[in-house]
Amino acid sequence: xxxxxxxxxxxxxxxxLIISAFSKFNKATKIFAFVVAICLPLIPILSNYGLxxxxxxxxxxxxxxxxxxxxxxxxxxxxxxxxxxAMIGLLTFxxxxxxxxxYREVSGPYLFLLFLGTAAVTAMLLTDDIFHMFVFFEILALxxxxxxxxxxxxxxxxxxxxxxxxxxxxxxxxxxGIGFLLALTxxxxxxxxxxxxxxxxxxxxxxxFLTSLGLIFFGWLYASGLPPFHTIKSGIxxxxxxxGAALLQSFTVISMISIVLIMFRIYSSLPIFEVLIVFFSxxxxxxxxxxxLTQTDFRRMIGFLAVGELGFIxxxxxxxxxxxxxxxxFQALNEIIITALLFIGFGAIVDATNEVDTRKLGGLxxxxxxxxxxxxxxxxxxxxxxxxxxxxxKLMLVQASLNCGFPEISILAIMVSIATFVVFVKTFYxxxxxxxxxxLEVEGKDVPxxxxxxxxxxxxxxxxxxxxxxxxxxxxxxxxxxxx
Amino acid sequence: xxxxxxxxxVVKQFKKLFSPGPVTNADVSGSITAxxxxxxxxxxxxxxxxxxxxxxxxxxxxILAIVLISxxxxxxxxxxxxxxxxxxxxxxxxxxLSIIVVFMYWGGTLV
Numbered sequence: 001x002x003x004x005x006x007x008x009x010x011x012x013x014x015x016x017l018i019i020s021a022f023s024k025f026n027k028a029t030k031i032f033a034f035v036v037a038i039c040l041p042l043i044p045i046l047s048n049y050g051l052x053x054x055x056x057x058x059x060x061x062x063x064x065x066x067x068x069x070x071x072x073x074x075x076x077x078x079x080x081x082x083x084x085x086a087m088i089g090l091l092t093f094x095x096x097x098x099x100x101x102x103y104r105e106v107s108g109p110y111l112f113l114l115f116l117g118t119a120a121v122t123a124m125l126l127t128d129d130i131f132h133m134f135v136f137f138e139i140l141a142l143x144x145x146x147x148x149x150x151x152x153x154x155x156x157x158x159x160x161x162x163x164x165x166x167x168x169x170x171x172x173x174x175x176x177g178i179g180f181l182l183a184l185t186x187x188x189x190x191x192x193x194x195x196x197x198x199x200x201x202x203x204x205x206x207x208x209f210l211t212s213l214g215l216i217f218f219g220w221l222y223a224s225g226l227p228p229f230h231t232i233k234s235g236i237x238x239x240x241x242x243x244g245a246a247l248l249q250s251f252t253v254i255s256m257i258s259i260v261l262i263m264f265r266i267y268s269s270l271p272i273f274e275v276l277i278v279f280f281s282x283x284x285x286x287x288x289x290x291x292x293l294t295q296t297d298f299r300r301m302i303g304f305l306a307v308g309e310l311g312f313i314x315x316x317x318x319x320x321x322x323x324x325x326x327x328x329x330f331q332a333l334n335e336i337i338i339t340a341l342l343f344i345g346f347g348a349i350v351d352a353t354n355e356v357d358t359r360k361l362g363g364l365x366x367x368x369x370x371x372x373x374x375x376x377x378x379x380x381x382x383x384x385x386x387x388x389x390x391x392x393x394k395l396m397l398v399q400a401s402l403n404c405g406f407p408e409i410s411i412l413a414i415m416v417s418i419a420t421f422v423v424f425v426k427t428f429y430x431x432x433x434x435x436x437x438x439x440l441e442v443e444g445k446d447v448p449x450x451x452x453x454x455x456x457x458x459x460x461x462x463x464x465x466x467x468x469x470x471x472x473x474x475x476x477x478x479x480x481x482x483x484x
Numbered sequence: 485x486x487x488x489x490x491x492x493x494v495v496k497q498f499k500k501l502f503s504p505g506p507v508t509n510a511d512v513s514g515s516i517t518a519x520x521x522x523x524x525x526x527x528x529x530x531x532x533x534x535x536x537x538x539x540x541x542x543x544x545x546x547i548l549a550i551v552l553i554s555x556x557x558x559x560x561x562x563x564x565x566x567x568x569x570x571x572x573x574x575x576x577x578x579x580x581l582s583i584i585v586v587f588m589y590w591g592g593t594l595v
Contacts (some may be wrong), residue, residue: 162570169577214584221580228576231566276587278532286525293518295558296511359508403558408531415528419521426510 004047005077007052008085011039016115023108026457034109037096040089040118042231051408067199070189076483079475080329085122087333091250091340092118094454098243098344101450107424108419110150117143121254128263130178131188137174137223137259140251141167147244148236162337163236167222174219176452179297180212181266194265200219203267211448213267217276220263224256225307226284226314234291234303242347243454245299249306256310257332260317264325265483274320281314282412289419297350297356298427302342305382305420309335311412316397319404322484326477327396332470334389334465338382341458345375348447348455351429353440358427363436369445372432374455378405379424381462384417389465396473494519494557518559523552 017037023029053059057072084463096114100106120140127133145167149160182188184206185196196202202209220226225233237245260277267273278458288308295301313335316328348371353362363371381388384395401409436442465472494516527549533541565572568572 159568162568162573165570166573166577169574173581210588214588218581218584226580228573228580232573235568272587276584282529286522286529287562287566289558290518290522290525290562293514293521294511359511370567406532408528412525412528415521415525419517422514422517425512430508430510 002050002052002077003047004043005050005052005075005126005217006084007041008047008126009075009119011036011043012115012122016112016119017256019115020108020112020300023106023111026105029108029111030106033096033106034100034196036115037093040092041086042089043400044077044085047077047082049078049082055378057403060402062354066193066341067195070128070192071435073132074128074189075193076128077126078479080479081125083472083475084125084257086337087336088118088121088250088254090457093338094340094344094457095243096480098448098450098454099241101448102243107150109146113143113146113150114244115246117147117251120147121251121258124255124258128190129188130181130190130193133258133262134171134175134178135257136170137219140255141171144236144248147248148240151239151241151244153239153241159232159239162234170219170222170229172324173215174222177212177215177217177219178210180215184208190262190265197266197269197342209268210272213263213270213273216259216263217273220256220259221280223252223259224310224314225252226256226310227287230284230287230291230304230307234288234307235344237303237306238297238299242343242350244285245303245347246343249339249343250336251344252306253310253332253336255315256313257317257329258476260314261483264320264459265316268484272277276316277314277318278409281311282409283311284308284314285412285416289416289423291456292423293419293426296358298346298358298431299343299356300341301358301423301427302346305342305423306335306339308416308420309339309382309478311416312394312397315409315413316400319400319406319409321400321404322477322480323396323402323477325484326449326473326478327393329476329480330469330473331390331393334381334393334462337458337461337465338378338390341378341403341455341462342375342382344451344454345371345378348451351451352443352445352447355440358430359429360437360440362434362440363432364442366436367442368447370452371455374459376424376428376432377459378462379428382422383421383424385421387463387466388460389469392466392469392473490556495561497557515557515559518558522558522562523549523556526552 012354019029019232052075053072055072059070117140120136123136124133130210145160145164148156181193184202185193187193222229236291239247240248285308288304292301292304313328313332313421316324316331350356381390384390527545528550530545531541533544
């Protein structure tokens with residue numbers, strides 16, 4: 001059933017276009033969006049692993065050099081892609097479900113952007129073609145800008161514009177790096193490029209090859225929101241609708257891992273590559289958590305925490321061993337789930353109070369006990385408290401850095417987890433436990449059931465992955481063994 | 485006594501960090517945590533330089549510790565630098581690109 005592989009991209013892409021074209025039929029649009037959203041997590045689960053060659057152009061064997069060339073754009077579907085695409089599909093379904101139940105009249109362009117973003121990250125995960133990856137990276141950037149601009153939050157336009165301006169620096173620089181690679185290897189197929197590098201056809205110490213790494217790396221920093229782009233990333237999360245922010249952060253995590261895995265395959269022979277990743281990951285962890293500690297806007301606080309958590313993912317990849325990369329990818333999966341849960345949960349609080357300043361909140365435990373309990377567990381999971389999923393991945397990362405001979409990194413990772421715990425204890429106290437300020441008006445309305453449902457599903461995943469991490473860790477480890 | 489006054493002054497300066505609006509105990513304790521976390525983690529990160537040279541790691545950690553502690557509070561300065569100003573974001577993007585170029589120029593010989 002390898003025909004299903006391209007459908008993972010085509011279905012959300014076509015849905016986006018159809019919804020955009022027929023959005024004036026409100027009820028039909030709602031039903032169609034709901035049905036497509038249900039299909040998104042099912043397609044990767046039903047599909048078999050394998051390769052898909054667009055146009056049917058199978059690889060060609062050069063009998064003289066005994067090298068295999070890939071003329072077609074190739075999609076590669078393994079366990080890693082399956083688990084991440086299914087997770088993105090599930091999250092898209094939950095976000096669209098929340099959106100459809102929240103508004104009586106839905107916006108076609110907004111749904112278009114949500115589906116377009118999902119299609120773009122799915123393609124980035126699947127593709128074995130670096131230029132194809134870049135095209136969808138650009139589409140994703142535009143979808144992200146649109147999702148932020150379409151929200152009804154103050155200054156969202158301004159933040160979206162800033163993100164676009166910074167993107168106009170990051171993206172062309174990455175494209176230039178890809179151009180250098182093309183010039184060196186004569187191919188944009190990643191497997192072909194990797195073969196050229198490993199067979200010695202490309203001099204790994206040549207200035208052009210090193211420059212291509214520097215340029216693509218800079219583009220990756222923009223895509224993943226690592227410093228210096230951490231401020232704008234946390235900014236766009238805080239200016240998007242909460243359910244939109246939940247999806248945006250997952251887009252960031254997926255684009256981060258898909259690009260870094262490509263870079264890893266091409267540049268892993270250069271020690272400087274791993275040094276760079278570790279350097280920026282540590283910087284992200286330190287800056288993200290320290291800035292989260294000083295925030296009074298809780299949406300911004302989660303934004304900075306999300307950036308700090310990205311550092312953990314980078315750390316795993318940067319350490320470069322099979323165990324460390326597995327830990328990093330498992331952390332990525334956990335971050336997608338936990339951060340989405342936090343954004344949706346805190347979004348429910350914004351809905352109920354119309355307030356985002358923690359100094360003006362308090363006593364919400366009595367009004368929203370279910371939401372507060374789920375947020376508490378999510379916060380503990382992010383901080384790495386056992387037996388939740390965040391604990392498992394962070395423990396693996398600490399063990400991995402110890403095994404690699406970097407006890408400082410282990411200590412730093414534990415310190416960041418403790419600081420994350422402090423952020424949640426502080427926020428939970430001021431929002432839910434301390435007496436309600438007299439001037440705070442808590443609207444009597446209940447939290448939408450769709451939000452409770454979405455939080456429940458995500459919470460279940462956090463607990464299940466915490467108790468049975470092997471369900472995904474073994475598969476990820478096998479994938480990593482294949483690329484090393 | 486001078487260091488004590490300096491630390492006490494830090495708490496006072498946090499007021500500016502949260503203006504306009506009230507400053508709560510939770511905010512100040514969060515900021516102090518951030519301050520300590522920032523100093524300790526940056527110094528800890530420099531210890532990684534021991535993989536290049538133990539002497540270099542010791543020297544850098546010592547100098548950084550003195551510089552950071554004598555410049556407290558760091559968080560208000562950090563926060564000003566990390567605000568949503570496009571100029572600052574662009575500036576740091578250019579600085580980062582320069583750092584990567586430096587890494588490539590000198591670090592490239594590590595391959």
